[in-house]
Amino acid sequence: MRAALCVLAASLCALISTARAEDLQTYTLTLKGHRFAPAELLVPAGKPFYLLVVNQDDTPDEFEMSAPPLEKVIQPGAEGRLRVRPLAPGRFVFFDDFHPDAARGVIVAE
Numbered sequence: 001m002r003a004a005l006c007v008l009a010a011s012l013c014a015l016i017s018t019a020r021a022e023d024l025q026t027y028t029l030t031l032k033g034h035r036f037a038p039a040e041l042l043v044p045a046g047k048p049f050y051l052l053v054v055n056q057d058d059t060p061d062e063f064e065m066s067a068p069p070l071e072k073v074i075q076p077g078a079e080g081r082l083r084v085r086p087l088a089p090g091r092f093v094f095f096d097d098f099h100p101d102a103a104r105g106v107i108v109a110e
Contacts, residue, residue, distance in 0.1 A: 024083070025049045029063070031074070032056040034099040045089040045109040054079045061103065065094045 027049060030037045034057060043049055053063045055074040063080065064071045068087070074080040087109035096103030 028052045030054045031061045034102045036105040039105040041107045043109050046086045048086050051082045062097045064097045
């Protein structure tokens with residue numbers, strides 16, 4: 001009986017954490033002409049979220065942040081999904097390391 005309750009409890013915890021992951025807000029950034037759109041993304045502070053980066057260029061592009069450290073290369077015509085931990089209020093610069101002068105933006109957490 002005790003073993004069965006442990007299995008049931010573990011199963012419920014797995015279901016709850018899966019549901020929470022699915023409930024996270026997803027924000028989309030598009031790379032086109034080696035520029036991010038939108039260049040400024042507003043997110044709620046203190047809440048984790050997903051970032052979907054869509055590469056509409058014909059070359060690989062990269063989403064990169066220094067703080068918090070995040071990095072993902074996205075192939076031409078593909079998309080990449082990143083889970084972003086809760087951010088403190090503030091501005092968080094992101095860029096494409098392959099095209100740092102053109103592809104830049106900021107996530108604003110408030």
